[in-house]
Amino acid sequence: MNGINRTTTSALIWLVLLTMPYWMGAVGGYTELASRVLVLGLAAMALNFLLGFTGVLSFGHAAYFGLGAYGVGMVLKYLVPSTPLAIVAGVAVGTLAAMIIGALIVKLRGVYFAMVTIAFGQVFFFIAFRWNSVTGGDDGLTGWKRQPLDLGFTTIDILGNDKAFYYFVLVLFALAVACMALLLRSPFGRTLLAIRENERRARFLGIPVEQHIWLSFVISCMFVALAGTLYALLNNFTDPRALRWDQSGNFVIMAVLGGMRSFWGPLVGAAIFVVLQDYVSSQTANWMSFIGMFFILVVLFFPRGVAGILRRRTTS
Amino acid sequence: MSLLDVRDVSRHFGSLIAVDHVSLAVEPGELRAVIGPNGAGKTTFFNLISGFFPPTRGRIFFDDRDITDLPPHRRVTMGMARTFQITEIFPELTIRENLRIPVEVQAGFRLRPWLSQAADRKICARVTELMEMSGLSDRADRLVGELPHGDQRATEIMMSIALKPRLLLLDEPTAGMGDQETYDITTLIRRLHKSERLAIVLIEHDMRVIFHLADRITVLAEGAVLAEGTPNQIAADERVQAAYLGKAA
Amino acid sequence: MTQLLLFNLFNGLIVGAFYALMALGLSLILNLSGVINFAHGGFLALGAYIAYTLIPYVGFWGGLLLAPFLTAGLGLVVERLLIRRLYGRDPLYSLLLTFGLAYVLEDVTRVIWGAQSVPYPIPAWLASPLSHDLFFLTGYRLFMVALVAIAVGGLFFILNRTRLGMRIRAGTLDLETVSVLGVNVRILRNLNFGLGIYLAGLAGVLAAGMLGLQPTIGTSLIMPSFVAIIVGGLGSLPGTLLGGLLIGVASGITTVFFPSATEAVIYVMMGVVLLVRPRGLLGEEGRIQ
Numbered sequence: 001m002n003g004i005n006r007t008t009t010s011a012l013i014w015l016v017l018l019t020m021p022y023w024m025g026a027v028g029g030y031t032e033l034a035s036r037v038l039v040l041g042l043a044a045m046a047l048n049f050l051l052g053f054t055g056v057l058s059f060g061h062a063a064y065f066g067l068g069a070y071g072v073g074m075v076l077k078y079l080v081p082s083t084p085l086a087i088v089a090g091v092a093v094g095t096l097a098a099m100i101i102g103a104l105i106v107k108l109r110g111v112y113f114a115m116v117t118i119a120f121g122q123v124f125f126f127i128a129f130r131w132n133s134v135t136g137g138d139d140g141l142t143g144w145k146r147q148p149l150d151l152g153f154t155t156i157d158i159l160g161n162d163k164a165f166y167y168f169v170l171v172l173f174a175l176a177v178a179c180m181a182l183l184l185r186s187p188f189g190r191t192l193l194a195i196r197e198n199e200r201r202a203r204f205l206g207i208p209v210e211q212h213i214w215l216s217f218v219i220s221c222m223f224v225a226l227a228g229t230l231y232a233l234l235n236n237f238t239d240p241r242a243l244r245w246d247q248s249g250n251f252v253i254m255a256v257l258g259g260m261r262s263f264w265g266p267l268v269g270a271a272i273f274v275v276l277q278d279y280v281s282s283q284t285a286n287w288m289s290f291i292g293m294f295f296i297l298v299v300l301f302f303p304r305g306v307a308g309i310l311r312r313r314t315t316s
Numbered sequence: 317m318s319l320l321d322v323r324d325v326s327r328h329f330g331s332l333i334a335v336d337h338v339s340l341a342v343e344p345g346e347l348r349a350v351i352g353p354n355g356a357g358k359t360t361f362f363n364l365i366s367g368f369f370p371p372t373r374g375r376i377f378f379d380d381r382d383i384t385d386l387p388p389h390r391r392v393t394m395g396m397a398r399t400f401q402i403t404e405i406f407p408e409l410t411i412r413e414n415l416r417i418p419v420e421v422q423a424g425f426r427l428r429p430w431l432s433q434a435a436d437r438k439i440c441a442r443v444t445e446l447m448e449m450s451g452l453s454d455r456a457d458r459l460v461g462e463l464p465h466g467d468q469r470a471t472e473i474m475m476s477i478a479l480k481p482r483l484l485l486l487d488e489p490t491a492g493m494g495d496q497e498t499y500d501i502t503t504l505i506r507r508l509h510k511s512e513r514l515a516i517v518l519i520e521h522d523m524r525v526i527f528h529l530a531d532r533i534t535v536l537a538e539g540a541v542l543a544e545g546t547p548n549q550i551a552a553d554e555r556v557q558a559a560y561l562g563k564a565a
Numbered sequence: 566m567t568q569l570l571l572f573n574l575f576n577g578l579i580v581g582a583f584y585a586l587m588a589l590g591l592s593l594i595l596n597l598s599g600v601i602n603f604a605h606g607g608f609l610a611l612g613a614y615i616a617y618t619l620i621p622y623v624g625f626w627g628g629l630l631l632a633p634f635l636t637a638g639l640g641l642v643v644e645r646l647l648i649r650r651l652y653g654r655d656p657l658y659s660l661l662l663t664f665g666l667a668y669v670l671e672d673v674t675r676v677i678w679g680a681q682s683v684p685y686p687i688p689a690w691l692a693s694p695l696s697h698d699l700f701f702l703t704g705y706r707l708f709m710v711a712l713v714a715i716a717v718g719g720l721f722f723i724l725n726r727t728r729l730g731m732r733i734r735a736g737t738l739d740l741e742t743v744s745v746l747g748v749n750v751r752i753l754r755n756l757n758f759g760l761g762i763y764l765a766g767l768a769g770v771l772a773a774g775m776l777g778l779q780p781t782i783g784t785s786l787i788m789p790s791f792v793a794i795i796v797g798g799l800g801s802l803p804g805t806l807l808g809g810l811l812i813g814v815a816s817g818i819t820t821v822f823f824p825s826a827t828e829a830v831i832y833v834m835m836g837v838v839l840l841v842r843p844r845g846l847l848g849e850e851g852r853i854q
Contacts, residue, residue, distance in 0.1 A: 057657050104839045111601050111656045112799050115791050116839065122788045123832045130825065187425040194417050197406035204366065204404070205418045206392035206479060207426060215427075249664045256661065288672040295665025299658045300650060 013264055017170060021163045031162040032234065033278060037271045038169050039230045042176055044254035044266035046223035049180055051252065052260030053189070054216040055196030057110065059248050060117030063101075063124040064221040066243030067094040068228025070128060070135060073238035077144035083158070084149070087172075087229045094225025095218060097124070102217040106210045118245055125243040141238035158233075169230050176223050181263065183219065192216050224251075249295070257298050259307025268306050317380055319344045319515050320365065320483055325374030326539075327360055334360040335371070336539035344482065347509055347516045349526045351550075352536035353560055358519045359401060361536065362485050365517075366398045367391045378483070397476035398485035403468045407461030411452050411471055414460050415443045418478035446474045449511075450504055466497035470504060477508060484508075486518045490525055502528055527551075535559070570821055577817015578810065579706050579775075582713040583768060585809025587786055588793035589720060590764030592805040595794070596737045597757045599656055600648060603663035605765050605790065606783025607670025612636040612766025613773035613782060614678050617685055625688050633766035640762025644755050652754070667784075675780040682779035709771050716767055717806060723760070724802070733757050737800070792835045798848030807847060 020034045047061045071090030076083070105116045128135045135141055149156040149168070158165040183189050191212050194202040203209050232238045241247065250273065258269025276294065281287040302309070318341040327335040335357045342348050350358050364371050367388035375384045383391055406414050419442050420426060423435075431439070447453040450470045455463060460471050469489055476484055489505065490498040502525050509516055509529070520526050526533065526547065533550045535542040537559040543550060550556055587609065594602050616632035623631065643666065651659040691704040724730035732753055736743045744750045765783075772782060789812060797808020812831040819830040838845060 051657075057655075057660070059660065104836060107843050111595065111599055111660070112795075114656070114660060115601055116795060116835075119788060119791045119795065119832065119835060123829075126828055126832075130828070183429055186430050187420040187428040190413070190417050190420065191426050193409065193413075194406060197408060198404055200400075201404040201406065201475075202417075203388050204392060204398060205475065206389050206421045208387075208389045212426075246664075246668075249661070252657070253661060253664075256657070286672055286676065288668045289676075292665040292668025292670075292672065295661055295668070296647065299662045299665070300647070303654070303658060 009264060013267070017173075021166050029275075031166055033274065035162070035166045035169050035234050036231075037267075037274050038166070038173050039227050039234060040251075040254065040274055041267035041270035042173050042230070043224050043227035044251050044258070044270045045177065045180065045263075046220050046227060047251045048255040048260060048266045049184070049223070050216050050220035051255055052262075052265075053184055053196060054192040054213060055199075056213055056216065057114045058117045058217070058220070059114045059252060060119070060121030060245070061221065061224050061251050062243050062245065062247035063121040064094040064098055064225045065228035065231065065247060065251075066124055066128065066238075066240070067097055068225035069232035069238045069242045070141060071225075072229040072232050073141040073144055074134070076147065077141065081147045083147045083233065087226070087233075090229035090232075091222060091225045094228065095222040098218045098221030098225075102214045102221075106214045106217070118248070121243070121245055121248055125240060125245075128240045128243055135240070136238070138240060140240055141232075145236045146233040165234070169234070172226065172230065176226055180219075180223065184263070188212075188215075253295050253298060255305075257302065257305050259305030259310075262305070262307030262311075265305055265307040272306075318342060318377075319346075319379060320517070321377035321380075322365065323375045323377065325361075325364055325371045325376060327357075327364055327369070328372040333539050335364060337374075338536070338539070338541055340534055340541070340544075342483065342515050342517060344515055345513055347518065347529055347531045349518045349520055349530035349533045350536060351520060351526060351533060352542070355538075356536040357539040358536055359487055360539075362398065362487050362517075362519065366396060366485055392479060392481075395480075395482035396485070397479045397481035397483070399469070399472045399476055399487055399489060401487045401491060403465070403472050405460045405468055405472050405475065408459060410457045411447065411460055411463075411467075412443055412456045414471055414475060415446050415478055416440075418475045419443055419446070422479050442478070446478055449477075449508070450474050451500075464497075466493060466500060469493075469497075469501055473501075473504065473508070477512060480512075481514055483515045483517065486516060488519050488521065490520065490522050498522060498525065505529060570818070573817045573820050574814065575706075575817075577814040577820075579710055579813070580817065581810040581813015582710050583772065583809070584786070584789045584793050584813050585806045586713050586716060586764055586768045586771075588790040588797075588805045588809045589717065589802060590761035590768070591787075591790050592794050592802055593733070593761040593764070594758055596800055596802070597733055597740070598648075598652065598659075598754050600651075600659040601656075601663065602758075602761065603660065603787070604643075604666035604670055605663075605761075606785075606787040607667045607674070608636055608640060608762050608765040609769035609772065609783040609786060610674050610780060611639065611670060612769030613685070613778050614674055614769075615766070616770040617678075617683065617773065617778055620686060625686065629770050632770050633763045636766030636769070637759045637763035640765075641755055641759040644758040648758070649751065649754070671780055671784065678780070680780060682777050685773035685778045687774045705774055709775065712767075712771060716764065720760075720764070721802075729753075729756060733760075789831055792831045794845075795835050796831075796838045796845060798845030800849045801845070801847040804845055804847030808845070811846075 021031045024031060024034045043065055047058065050056050050058050068090040071093040072086040075086035075089045101120050105113060108116055129137055146159050148159055156164055156168065158168045191202065191207050194205070194207060195209055195212060199209055228242065231242060254269035254273050255266040256269065257272060258267065259265030277287070277291065280290045284290070320342040322338060322340040325335060325338050326333065338361060350361065352358055363369055365376060367386060371384065375382055377383065378391065378394055378396060383394065416439060419439055423439065425431070447456055452467065452470060452474070455467060460468055473489065486505070490501050493501065505516065506529055518529065530547055532545065533547055534544045535550060535556050542559055543553050543556050587605065591602055591605050594600055612632050615635050616628035619631055620628040647662060647666070648659060651662060687705055691708055724734055732743060732748050736750065736753055740750060769783070772786065776782060793808035793812055794805050796812060797806065798804025812834060815830050815834060816827045820827045
């Protein structure tokens with residue numbers, strides 16, 4: 001993909017994102033749906049930092065997504081009614097967990113790595129479930145709301161105003177995405193590509209592969225935790241299902257559907273998935289079967305995702 | 317002081333003795349060939365030197381430092397680079413991108429989250445230099461996976477050179493190549509040996525290549541050192557002939 | 566106290582035998598084909614429900630005998646139609662496929678048999694305890710342990726004494742060589758998958774008798790199976806067996822002293838194993854790559 005295409009694509013996407021609340025209604029959506037696309041898109045892009053760009057199969061990212069969600073909820077409910085602080089706390093908790101778990105699993109590869117990430121994901125789900133005095137158990141963490149942002153000279157009502165919240169999310173999304181883009185284009189980012197392309201060769205070029213995978217893991221989980229905080233803020237509620245293994249699977253399918261080798265792919269995948277899920281669950285009680293069949297169809301017929309299809313069109 | 321000092325190294329795989337009490341010393345700047353019939357343990361030997369797996373017995377010294385327990389990436393930073401029997405490159409990246417990575421690692425940038433314009437220019441210049449050294453410049457932006465075998469091998473060698481090694485291990489660099497490609501790679505190796513002033517240890521089967529390049533030859537057979545000497549000495553050695561042609565000779 | 570400890574130890578052993586049975590099926594499929602069968606729990610549930618449906622016609626023993634085979638048959642079909650296409654590719658895809666399959670299986674089970682739990686009938690003589698003192702030794706629990714032992718014994722017999730088993734073991738070590746030696750690898754993988762699913766179906770039938778039957782019966786058991794494999798050792802079937810028993814016993818003992826930590830202890834064990842010996846207790850070196 002040459003440079004001109006990349007800039008145009010980015011510009012187009014930013015244009016769409018900046019204006020989404022205004023045309024969302026016209027196509028049958030609503031602002032909250034737009035926010036959900038952003039949040040899950042961020043999660044999918046964060047996962048793809050590890051999956052698509054480092055080539056590491058992580059299937060337990062919901063754990064860190066959930067930790068972010070619980071972190072933000074618990075701070076707002078028990079500690080201090082400050083949204084920014086709660087977000088920082090949520091991200092910190094998720095990142096810390098990733099640092100510890102990452103260190104434990106970094107020597108594993110392939111399906112074994114995937115298995116262990118799934119298992120660790122379940123640990124946190126189970127903790128959230130059991131510790132119901134603190135986390136609300138199966139009912140989730142309720143009784144808190146996102147707080148308006150007090151900037152001193154003005155207050156932004158992200159609680160009452162859906163559009164304001166959307167743009168708040170968009171700002172954080174932009175920061176996170178810019179960070180990831182910068183990293184991927186840096187020397188460090190290139191070592192991750194090297195690891196993805198040929199781990200043995202990377203090692204024999206002097207790259208301490210385990211260390212770089214750990215770093216990629218932590219960075220990826222940090223941004224997923226951020227997405228988790230925003231998800232909880234969006235709902236004013238922390239759902240233990242945010243931590244479950246099926247949420248992890250959803251993130252992966254979003255990345256695959258949009259295109260793992262593409263930077264923006266996962267966002268597109270998230271948009272399609274969110275809209276589809278929204279539509280299907282309103283139409284039938286058997287949405288689980290549909291989502292399951294959707295996974296199977298994507299894997300069998302669209303493994304390279306939307307980006308893959310577009311790429312083939314432009315080169316042929 | 318030898319650059320590489322392999323002391324009485326053995327490697328067992330269960331009951332199979334792949335490398336049997338091998339000792340070898342390589343001087344700075346030397347070009348040593350390691351030859352021997354198939355199954356003699358040559359690649360296993362390389363794997364021991366480069367740290368792919370540890371020896372069952374013995375020690376390995378590089379620059380007078382005991383590197384026996386060092387992982388591969390640390391040996392690389394100490395000045396050792398290698399190529400593999402089956403070319404190991406980054407197939408879906410371009411030549412330019414393939415070379416850029418080791419250049420950045422060598423410059424100490426592997427953890428850098430961003431590059432200044434000045435640093436970026438220096439990196440690009442070095443990459444261009446490496447491509448010109450090996451005649452790859454006109455294919456710089458092609459995906460390495462799509463290139464002919466000879467170009468892939470040349471890229472792999474230049475990736476190793478980018479690391480500014482003092483010792484370069486080449487595992488059958490001309491394997492599977494026709495005459496022209498063999499000639500090109502051999503010329504490249506000889507040129508690099510002179511210009512970069514490094515020691516090279518070379519596993520090869522093609523005798524023309526060996527006699528063209530090597531200062532000394534070590535012959536391995538059944539995991540052990542059979543003979544060692546100058547190309548002429550080895551050519552005349554009856555034991556070597558027997559090892560290649562079979563015990564009946 | 567001792568009574569309590571013994572009770573929980575025995576219970577733990579039963580649960581462990583169970584985890585082991587399920588994990589062995591998972592492990593078989595993972596080792597030969599490199600596929601994490603996320604749908605394993607779904608097949609477990611299916612096995613239980615099929616048995617439940619058959620019991621009115623063929624009785625408890627008929628259900629026990631037939632249901633695993635029928636489930637395995639379905640497994641063979643799934644492997645042939647869906648999973649087979651993904652072998653050459655990145656393991657990511659087969660994981661996603663079995664993931665989606667798990668969703669479908671759970672929903673289908675719910676549609677056919679309803680979301681409510683249904684009672685699974687077991688013969689009365691099995692349900693009664695053996696003696697008053699050892700009240701926890703109900704016939705059914707002993708029966709389960711015995712059956713798991715027979716199944717595991719059968720599995721190891723197949724693996725070590727039959728041609729199929731030998732080919733599976735060889736294929737686990739080096740599939741390419743096995744193929745070059747003339748073995749039809751496609752059929753091998755297919756049968757191996759069927760064998761794994763048979764174990765899942767059997768585990769389902771046994772579980773139903775003890776836990777009651779509902780659509781989510783499989784999903785709660787799949788995680789401990791994962792942990793059993795990780796703890797016991799990747800690539801090693803005896804390891805998986807050991808892993809299952811260990812985590813079962815560990816959670817059994819934990820129930821006595823720290824009841825709330827019962828489920829957590831298996832994950833703690835997993836963490837410890839990963840820290841100290843990443844390839845697992847009986848795992849082979851080089852398998853984690």
